[in-house]
Amino acid sequence: MANDPAASAGTGHYARGMAADHPGKQPGIADVARLAGVSIATVSRVLNGSEQVSDRRRATVRRAVDELGYRPNEAARALVSGRNRLVGVLTGDTSRYGYASTIQGIQEAAMAHGLLVTVAVVPGEHPDDVRAAVELLLSLPLAGVIGIEFDRPVSLALESLPRALPAATATLMGTHVSGLPHAYIDDELGARLATDHLLDLGHATVHHLSVDHPSESGLGRSYGYLRALADRGVDAPPVVPTGWHPLQARDAVLHSIGPEVTALFCFNDDVAMGAVRALAEQGRRVPDDVSVVGFDDAPSSQVLTPSLTSVRMDFRGLGRAVLEQLVARVEGVERPDDVELPPLLVERESSAPPR
Numbered sequence: 001m002a003n004d005p006a007a008s009a010g011t012g013h014y015a016r017g018m019a020a021d022h023p024g025k026q027p028g029i030a031d032v033a034r035l036a037g038v039s040i041a042t043v044s045r046v047l048n049g050s051e052q053v054s055d056r057r058r059a060t061v062r063r064a065v066d067e068l069g070y071r072p073n074e075a076a077r078a079l080v081s082g083r084n085r086l087v088g089v090l091t092g093d094t095s096r097y098g099y100a101s102t103i104q105g106i107q108e109a110a111m112a113h114g115l116l117v118t119v120a121v122v123p124g125e126h127p128d129d130v131r132a133a134v135e136l137l138l139s140l141p142l143a144g145v146i147g148i149e150f151d152r153p154v155s156l157a158l159e160s161l162p163r164a165l166p167a168a169t170a171t172l173m174g175t176h177v178s179g180l181p182h183a184y185i186d187d188e189l190g191a192r193l194a195t196d197h198l199l200d201l202g203h204a205t206v207h208h209l210s211v212d213h214p215s216e217s218g219l220g221r222s223y224g225y226l227r228a229l230a231d232r233g234v235d236a237p238p239v240v241p242t243g244w245h246p247l248q249a250r251d252a253v254l255h256s257i258g259p260e261v262t263a264l265f266c267f268n269d270d271v272a273m274g275a276v277r278a279l280a281e282q283g284r285r286v287p288d289d290v291s292v293v294g295f296d297d298a299p300s301s302q303v304l305t306p307s308l309t310s311v312r313m314d315f316r317g318l319g320r321a322v323l324e325q326l327v328a329r330v331e332g333v334e335r336p337d338d339v340e341l342p343p344l345l346v347e348r349e350s351s352a353p354p355r
Contacts, residue, residue, distance in 0.1 A: 028070070
């Protein structure tokens with residue numbers, strides 16, 4: 001076996017030769033070992049993070065890996081280590097900001113742990129929808145499952161998982177359906193922050209534009225809104241129902257929001273966008289005539305005219321936190337069953353004292 005300096009000296013020549021002799025060939029672990037002048041077992045120990053390799057030899061192997069562009073075969077690594085490296089995610093509508101950003105956070109944290117992520121969408125509560133998503137995940141060699149438990153379909157899917165399979169959930173409230181270890185953002189508190197903000201500005205009351213059928217966890221926003229009004233001795237106006245799409249919110253405002261309304265708390269930023277559009281069509285200015293507060297603090301809230309006051313929900317942080325919850329459970333590490341990420345009110349141009 002060549003020593004490390006010799007292996008290092010011959011690195012460039014061998015790499016060029018291999019590329020020329022085998023164009024398009026993906027380098028394997030044997031190629032790395034040959035280039036580094038070490039055994040395949042040594043390369044394997046370096047790639048698996050073993051401490052039984054000298055720093056000098058580890059550096060030599062890493063140089064060879066980089067020069068060859070070698071990427072470990074995850075299936076083979078799982079087979080050798082005896083550890084599955086795939087995390088399954090059960091989720092609802094991934095086109096919505098909260099779901100998509102939570103998945104992004106899960107993926108970011110998974111990469112840091114050398115884990116892969118696969119996603120199964122549960123489109124509805126019908127048993128066939130739930131069964132299809134669960135069977136898809138259970139057909140794979142999973143390390144564990146994360147449920148983005150923003151709605152009932154995912155809760156039903158989680159109930160169908162084998163108890164022996166490690167699982168954790170991301171939710172929008174402290175008490176949740178599944179009873180699994182979880183990370184959550186308190187959207188009831190977020191709604192209180194939004195409502196209190198508008199009352200503190202001097203508005204006599206606050207009207208609420210809410211989706212017709214919010215998810216179970218999303219009901220926290222309505223509860224928080226109502227509690228904030230009750231705590232201040234303010235009568236709650238009837239909630240104005242809308243759909244999820246901004247154009248549905250626009251129509252709801254055009255048909256249901258009268259000239260007496262000076263403050264609107266919207267279910268999310270998409271709903272707020274529709275509300276702002278409707279108010280403009282009515283010739284009412286935001287915030288001069290009506291203050292509008294959104295929820296989620298999606299990137300679009302910063303570029304609206306006027307920019308949107310909103311409650312920031314750290315969905316990416318939620319995804320990272322729930323992945324850590326799952327990893328702790330897989331590895332048998334003690335940690336609290338619940339991790340809270342607080343919401344934050346972000347004041348921008350769309351809210352102001354009433355005239």
